[in-house]
Amino acid sequence: MATLRNCIRCGKLFSPISSSTKLCFDCDREDQEQFNKVKEYLKEHSTATVIEITKATGVERKQIYEWVKSGRLDVAHVLDLGLTCESCGKPIKSGRFCIECAARIESDARKVLAESKPTAAKKEKDRKAAFHVADAIRRRRGD
């Protein structure tokens, strides 16, 4: 007997057809219907905005994002998709960061990498210094 699972959309228990099945039968059918509706709409209205899509199909903006994020729906041409940079919140068309933030994050990462070497050398120096102090104390005690 297959193990039951909670539908990620409605929370209902159902027996999944495969391990990748995350929606119950009803939600899966609804999801597929909504997806087809959006796809069909985009075929005829290739320059539609997200607002137009949600109005025409009744599909929630959030749902459309999910399809885009999972790569199921390709709407790179939709300008007001509402994807925003995770760092500064600026509207972007794809990915997680805007060009500026992506460049800044990359240079920050490089800086951290460059700084990590002197830091390691400094730690070694500190460790040696501490050792000398301990050694001096030991010697003094020995007197």
Ligand SMILES: [Zn+2]
């Ligand atoms: Zn469900």
Ligand SMILES: [Zn+2]
């Ligand atoms: Zn940004």
